[in-house]
Amino acid sequence: MDVLEKDEFLKAYRSISTQLKKKFVGFRQEVKRPNVIDAVDGFESLSRQQLDLGFTELSAACRLAAAQLEQSIGLNAGPSSSSRPGVEYNNLYVESARTFSKSNEQVTTYECYEGAINSTNDASLAWFTSMEAGQTALCLSDYQNAISFFTKAFKLAENDTEKTLSGNCLASSFIRQGYFTEALKILVTIQANQNNLLTQTLLALNLKKYGHGESQLSNILLDVFKKSCNSFHPQSLQYAVDELKLGELDEASIQTIWSYLNIDQQQLLLYLLNSN
CATH class of the missing domain: 1.20.58 (Methane Monooxygenase Hydroxylase; Chain G, domain 1)
Known part of the structure; x- marks a missing residue:
C-alpha cells in the first residue's frame, strides 16, 4: 500500500x-443512544x-x-x-x-x-463458531487453542451429532498434543462406531504400554479391550487388531491395518511400533 x-x-x-462521535455530543444521560x-x-x-x-x-x-x-x-x-x-x-x-x-x-x-x-x-450458533475457531487453530497446528475452542464446542453441544463431531475434533487435538489420557476419556463418552473404537483401542494400547493407564483408567482400558473383540470389519482388520493387542503384528498385518487408519490413528500406531 x-x-x-x-x-x-x-x-x-x-x-x-x-x-x-458527533451523534453523541449534547445528548443528556437519560436520552436514548441514537441509532x-x-x-x-x-x-x-x-x-x-x-x-x-x-x-x-x-x-x-x-x-x-x-x-x-x-x-x-x-x-x-x-x-x-x-x-x-x-x-x-x-x-x-x-x-x-x-x-x-x-x-x-x-x-x-x-x-x-x-x-x-x-x-x-444462541447455543447452536456459539457451537458452530467454536467449531470453526477450533478448525482454524487446528489447521495452524496450534493445538492448545484448538483444544480450547473444541472444549467450548463440546460443552455447548445440544445433541448427539454435535457432541460426536466436537468430541472427535477435541480428541484429535489431544492426540496431536500427546494428551492420550484426555483423548480416551472424551472418546468413551460419545457415540461409538468402528473408527471411534479403533482410535480408543490404539490409545488404550499406548497408555497400557507406557504405564499411564494402570490406575485411574484401568476400568476404561478393560472396557475398551472388551469392546474391540469381534467389533471390526472386514475380518482381516479384526485379525490385525487382535495381533496388535497381543504384540505380534507382522508386516502383512501392519499393511492391512495401516490402510484403515486416519492420520491420528497412524501416529498412535507408530508410537506403538517404535516402542518395540
Whole structure:
C-alpha cells in the first residue's frame, strides 16, 4: 500500500468515527443512544472496499470496528432498540476472524472468534463458531487453542451429532498434543462406531504400554479391550487388531491395518511400533 492509499483509508475511517462521535455530543444521560447502524454500514462498506483492493488487514479492522460497535449498542439497548439482532454482530466478528486469519494475525483472529462466541445467546450458533475457531487453530497446528475452542464446542453441544463431531475434533487435538489420557476419556463418552473404537483401542494400547493407564483408567482400558473383540470389519482388520493387542503384528498385518487408519490413528500406531 502506498502513502496515498493509506491516507485515503485513514481519511474514510476517521470520517465514519467522527460522524459517530458527533451523534453523541449534547445528548443528556437519560436520552436514548441514537441509532448507529449507518456507522456500522459505513465500516462494512469500507471493509468490502479494502478487501477488493487486497488489503485484508484493513478490511478485518473495519469489520471488527463494526462488530464491536454493534455489540456495544446491542448489549446496552432495551427491547425497543433499533439495533440489529445479535446474530449479525456475531457474524461481523466471524468475518473479522476469517479475514485476520488470511494475514496470519493469530492472536487477533482468536480474539474475534471469542467475541463472536460471547456475543450470542444462541447455543447452536456459539457451537458452530467454536467449531470453526477450533478448525482454524487446528489447521495452524496450534493445538492448545484448538483444544480450547473444541472444549467450548463440546460443552455447548445440544445433541448427539454435535457432541460426536466436537468430541472427535477435541480428541484429535489431544492426540496431536500427546494428551492420550484426555483423548480416551472424551472418546468413551460419545457415540461409538468402528473408527471411534479403533482410535480408543490404539490409545488404550499406548497408555497400557507406557504405564499411564494402570490406575485411574484401568476400568476404561478393560472396557475398551472388551469392546474391540469381534467389533471390526472386514475380518482381516479384526485379525490385525487382535495381533496388535497381543504384540505380534507382522508386516502383512501392519499393511492391512495401516490402510484403515486416519492420520491420528497412524501416529498412535507408530508410537506403538517404535516402542518395540
